[in-house]
Amino acid sequence: LAKTTQPISMDSYEGQEVNITCSHNNIATNDYITWYQQFPSQGPRFIIQGYKTKVTNEVASLFIPADRKSSTLSLPRVSLSDTAVYYCLVGSARSYIPTFGRGTSLIVHP
Amino acid sequence: KAGVTQTPRYLIKTRGQQVTLSCSPISGHRSVSWYQQTPGQGLQFLFEYFSETQRNKGNFPGRFSGRQFSNSRSEMNVSTLELGDSALYLCASSLSGIGGAPDTQYFGPGTRLTVL
Numbered sequence: 001l002a003k004t005t006q007p008i009s010m011d012s013y014e015g016q017e018v019n020i021t022c023s024h025n026n027i028a029t030n031d032y033i034t035w036y037q038q039f040p041s042q043g044p045r046f047i048i049q050g051y052k053t054k055v056t057n058e059v060a061s062l063f064i065p066a067d068r069k070s071s072t073l074s075l076p077r078v079s080l081s082d083t084a085v086y087y088c089l090v091g092s093a094r095s096y097i098p099t100f101g102r103g104t105s106l107i108v109h110p
Numbered sequence: 111k112a113g114v115t116q117t118p119r120y121l122i123k124t125r126g127q128q129v130t131l132s133c134s135p136i137s138g139h140r141s142v143s144w145y146q147q148t149p150g151q152g153l154q155f156l157f158e159y160f161s162e163t164q165r166n167k168g169n170f171p172g173r174f175s176g177r178q179f180s181n182s183r184s185e186m187n188v189s190t191l192e193l194g195d196s197a198l199y200l201c202a203s204s205l206s207g208i209g210g211a212p213d214t215q216y217f218g219p220g221t222r223l224t225v226l
Contacts (some may be wrong), residue, residue, distance in 0.1 A: 032211045043114075043200045043217025044153070051211070087153070093212050097166050098143070101155035 004088050009105040018075045020104050022088030025069045030092040033064060033071045036100070038085045044100070047086075048073070075106075083108045111136055114203050114218035122224045128189040131197045135182050137201030141165075142184040143215060144176060145200040153200070159184055160206070188223075196225045 005023040012018045015104040020058070024033070032051050036044035048055055050062040061074040074084055115134045123129050135142050144156040155168040159178035176186040177186075182203070188195055198220045204213035 030210065034212060038153075038213075041198075041220075043202065043220055044215075045217070046214040049211060049214070089212075091212055093210055097168060098145075098155050098212075098215070100145070100155070102152040 004090055004099065004101065006086075006088050006101075006104045008102065009107070011107050012078055013109050014079055015077050018078050018082070018106060018108075020073045020075075020088075020106070021070055021072070022044055023070045024088070024090045027068050027090050028092070031090050032092060033062065033068075034089045034091075035060070035062065035073045036089065038087065044087060045046065045074070078106075078108045080108050080110065082086045082106065112214050114201060114213045114216050116199075116201050116218040118221060119219065120224075122226060123191050124226050125193060127191050128187060129191060129223060130185055131201075131223075132198055133184045133201030133203075133218060134165070135184070135201075136216055138205070139203035139216070140182055140206050141204045141207065142178055142182060143202045143204070143218075144184070145202065146170070146185045147198040147200060148196070156186065176194055191225045192203045193225050196223060198222050 034049040035047040037047050038044040048060045048062045050064050053066050055062045063072040085103040085105050087100045126158050141160045143158040146186045158166040162178045164169045173189045178184045200217050200220045202215035202217045204215045
């Protein structure tokens with residue numbers, strides 16, 4: 001199973017772009033990269049998923065370099081409501097034991 | 111569509127007792143996963159059920175068990191409770207997990223278990 005490493009915490013200010021990088025050096029060929037967001041006392045919520053290059057949806061972008069050994073979640077113009085814990089997961093549907101770990105605690109300041 | 115529901119939302123037990131938690135997945139979802147979340151260990155995967163069979167299992171002792179019914183509803187049981195079992199237990203459902211990419215998991219609100 002691919003192990004992931006992400007920063008424990010990050011701080012930002014409203015209106016800034018936030019980039020959270022996740023390292024997954026031993027990612028397998030069939031593995032996808034998925035990001036979840038969790039607010040206190042709630043279950044995680046899916047943000048975005050990708051396999052290679054760049055994926056964008058209405059809330060975030062996911063950048064994956066050619067070697068796929070890392071990925072970067074980009075949150076444009078964050079607001080206070082983006083304060084949450086962000087998790088990076090790596091795996092495929094067939095061999096998927098989700099490893100959330102501790103995630104990255106993002107605090108957005110006014 | 112109704113979301114994932116978990117019952118009860120809060121539970122207080124004493125050491126040595128056992129507890130059963132219930133999870134109703136989103137209609138049409140066949141996979142149900144359980145997680146334990148504590149401040150010390152973070153969010154950890156317990157097990158996953160699909161079509162009434164345990165398909166994946168995390169690294170937890172045998173005191174933690176689960177089952178899934180034909181309607182995809184799932185229960186998890188913890189026997190001989192220990193103080194360290196105090197945690198938020200989350201259930202997540204997904205479609206099937208049969209494709210190439212992992213299916214999106216939809217989480218319930220969780221059951222807060224306190225062991226005294």
